[in-house]
Amino acid sequence: MGRETLGVVVARFQSPELHDGHRHLLDVVESRHPRLLVVLGTARTYVPTSKNPLDFATRREMVRGRYPLALVAELPDCRGDAMWSRALDAIVAEHAPAGDAVLYGSRDSFLRSYSGEHRCEEIDPIEDHTATALRLEAVTRPATTDDFRRGVIYAATTRPPVVYQTVDVAITDDRRRRVLFAKKREDAGALRFLGGFVLPGDDSLEAAARREAIAESGGLEIGDATYLGSTRVDDWRYRGGADRITTALFVAPYLLGRATGADDVDENEWVSELDVTSGAIAARLVPEHRRLGEMLAAHLRARR
Structure with missing residues (x-):
């Protein structure tokens, strides 16, 4: 192999440190080429995830x-393998204008996905090391050092602000002209809408609304949830920070059952529709749900 070629390692290195398998791959490539280029794949998620917790700068x-002379470049994930291969070739071209480069990977690496113009070689691993195992160890055995705490602070501070999606539901009993609300002991008798955070397993906002309404009413049978609108929630838990909550308000018809309060709700209370439409309910609602009360009142007045 010509010594003038550029050795390219394409990897993610999402681990607290370079493990033996990582170092073996890099050492082999560094020994074969006068220049080493490490291309780090980067997820295009909005915030760090358990699979991709480290940003590019940290991994660089x-x-x-460990390899102070190495060139390090970033390769964001692409929609498909062909697009990703072209993006990788463009990065390699910046560092090897003559096109003299060899790409290296280990078993189960990018090699099967690459369709670009450069030659590829597979390096046999020395042991079955995985970054997944190292990430799991980092989670199950958190360190107690100053550096660890600095890292936690760095991760929390540098991530983009998050808008959390919630759903709130008004269960309406049209026959008796009343609306079901929830009570929590921490609210000192104030009322709130039934609802909560949208979960990863929810197929839609409507599905999340139905799940929350049934859970917090103690298992009432309800009809399909109808979307009324959305609004920002001034949740006291997030004041002073950059994160926010946006909620979607739904109304669902009561069909059958006895409301007993469940999940994180201590009890339910039926309120007359007149108290809602007149605005009398506002003084009884937790402050962050008063805007939702106005939205529901407008809906109930409009359908009369």
């Missing part, structure tokens, strides 16, 4: 700490 410095 981890590589440079």
Whole structure:
């Protein structure tokens, strides 16, 4: 192999440190080429995830700490393999204008997905090391050092602000002209709408609304949830920070059952529709749900 070629390692290195398998791959490539380019794949998610917790800058410095002469570039994930291969070739071209480069990977790496113009070689792993195992160890055995705490603060501070999606539901009993609300002991007798956070397993906002309404009413049978609108919630738990909550308000007809309060709700209370439409309910609602009360009142007045 010509010594003038650029050795390229394409990896993610989503681990607290470079493990033996990572270092073996990098050492082999560094021994074969006068220049080493490490291309780090980067997820295009909005915030860090358990699979991709480390940003590019953090991983770049981890590589440079062990391989100070290495070139390090970032390759964001692409929709498909062909597009990703072209993006990788463009990065390689910036560092090897003559096109003299060899791409290296280990078993189950990018090699099967790459369709670009450069030659690829597979490096046999020395042991069955995985970054997944190292991430799991980091979670199950958190360190107690200053550096660890600095890292936690860095991760929480540098991530983009998050808007959390919630749903709130008004269960309406049209026959008796009343609306079901929830009570929590922490609210000192104030009322709130039934609802909660949308979960990853929810297929839609409507499905989340139905799940929350049934859970917090103690298992009432209800009809299909109808969307009324959305609004920002001034949740006291998030004041002072950059994160926010946006909720979608739904109304669902009562069909059958006795409301007993369940999940994180201590009890339910039926309120007359007149108290809602007249605005009398506002003084009894927790402050963050008063805007929802106005939205529901407008809906009930409009359908008369």
